[in-house]
Amino acid sequence: MSRGIDVSDYQGSVNWTAVANSGMEFGIVKATEGATFVADTFQTNWTGMKGAGLVRGAYHFFRPRSDALAQADRFLDLVKLEPGDLPPVLDIETDDGIAADSVAARMQTWLDRVEVATGRRPIIYTYPYFWERLGNWQQFAKYPLWIAHYTTDPAPRVPGGWSAWTFWQYTDSGSVNGVTGGVDINWFNIVKEGSTGAMVADVQSRLKQKGFDPGSIDGKFGPKTKTAAVAFQTAIGTLTDGTVTPRVWAYLADNTTTAPTPTPTPTPTPTPAISLVDVMKHYQGLPHQIDALTELQFQISEAMLLEFARRWRDRATVDTSIRMVDVARYYQNLASQNQALIWLQEQLAETLLEEFAQQWRNPPDLEPPPIVLSKAAKYYEGLPHQDRAWDWLQRRLTRDELAEFARFWRNS
Structure with missing residues (x-):
């Protein structure tokens, strides 16, 4: 499995390059809450994740008492998804004191509006205890599940008719370079050859919809499914190892673009x-x-x-x-x-x-x-140790190498 973090204004300034260098592969940030609130750090985080090469996502904290369409429109006005971004996330962890049936109906209104606007079926974030207290709804099982369950068990409890989790927030007090204090850390449920279960079936279905034949939609990641996954990875320009990582899944979950042409079986x-x-x-x-x-x-x-x-x-x-x-x-x-x-x-x-x-x-x-030198230059702050590093590197380059670098740099 691969790991990532989620943050809000609570974490303050995040050094996303340090987060990426620590082994995190994705980041999900709070964008909006209710019908009016916008996270102060959203835009900085949204840009920073992309600059650091992380797969990025954004979530909306749902307030059942507020107008659901207004909440959806506030989120859509702010978050502009690009190819390779994760689907939008609906964070539901409070009923605001209203009846469960009304909460479910208003959630559905938000989900429908955002799915039509973004071309991506939203992810639902919740806690098993909260979900079960409201009635353990079964009708939302078609949405990818991001479950928050802090347990020492090898897997979280999955409520509400879901057969599998896609993301699992397993702690809210993790330590990650680039973030001050505790932070939420999550697993992504990657699948690869030999994997079985509902997550595999979901990937197989998405591959088939994109025009890549995985064989039977049987929840078994065999050689034919791997061939389809490799072809899809080739089409989107990622590493071609057949592993469905958060980046590959984000492209599979995006229905806004024409499916890449399946790559034929390699020939000479x-x-x-x-x-x-x-x-x-x-x-x-x-x-x-x-x-x-x-x-x-x-x-x-x-x-x-x-x-x-x-x-x-x-x-x-x-x-x-x-x-x-x-x-x-x-x-x-x-x-x-x-x-x-x-x-x-x-x-x-x-x-x-x-x-x-x-x-x-x-x-x-x-x-x-x-x-990566280009990123080192991007995040240069004139600190003494940074100046010493650049001076050290310059002394090891020949005059001809520096002249050639200057030609490329000046585009002359």
Whole structure:
């Protein structure tokens, strides 16, 4: 299983890079509560999680006494999900003193509104004791379950007709680098070859809906399901080991985009060309993706990059080109952006696109570096130990290496 944290304003400032470096794979942050409250730290956390390369999610603390549609709209106004983000979360842990039937009806109103607006079936967060006290409702079992149960047992208690949990908050007093004080820590219920149960059946169903044949929807993660999972991972540009991690599941849970084309069984033929529009939709800031986009840019003439920038920015003229990495970072699925990407793809040689596709889809099988220099630069604060580290590195580079770095840095 893989771990992640969830936070609210209570945790204050979070260093998401330190969280990621501590082994956490995902983060879920409080966005809204009731019909009016917005978390002060939401936007900083939302941006910080993406910058640190974590799978990110957002939750709404539901207040049954408040208008459910107003609560849904407040959440939707604030949280703008992107490809690879987790589905929205409805946090229900109080009845506000109203009848259980009314709580259930108002929850359903919120869930329906948010699912239609986001194209993702929301996750329900709750406690087993609370859920059972309200009547142990069975009608919500189609929603993924995030259960809060602090126990020494090897698994949490699953109420309400659910057959499996997707996330399990197993402590509210964990210690994680980058967070001051105690913090909630969660498991994600990953599945892989050899896994069985309802979570496997859910993954199989989602793979099939995306156009990847897992075989029978039988809750058994066998070789055919692994082949389908690997093909889906290849299509979205993640590690291709067949393990359904939070990142892979987030893409499976997203029904807003056309399913990636299933990858055929590998053959000795060259890697097929790739869609630049799909590249931007599935960009996650992974090192091999950044390297592939940087290498592609070096193969494109400055004149072509200027024309692409003009089309991308939808302007009559432009003075400067644009980096392909920035194109991926700021992609918003706008018509002008997609048209510019299609135009650029038509200008590039098929052999160049094949080389790019190979690099994009096949990350090197290497241990991750202890530090990424681009992130070190991003979080530079002028501290003495940081200055000593940069000075140490500079003394070990030759003059020619520094000159070449300066050329890339200045784009000259």
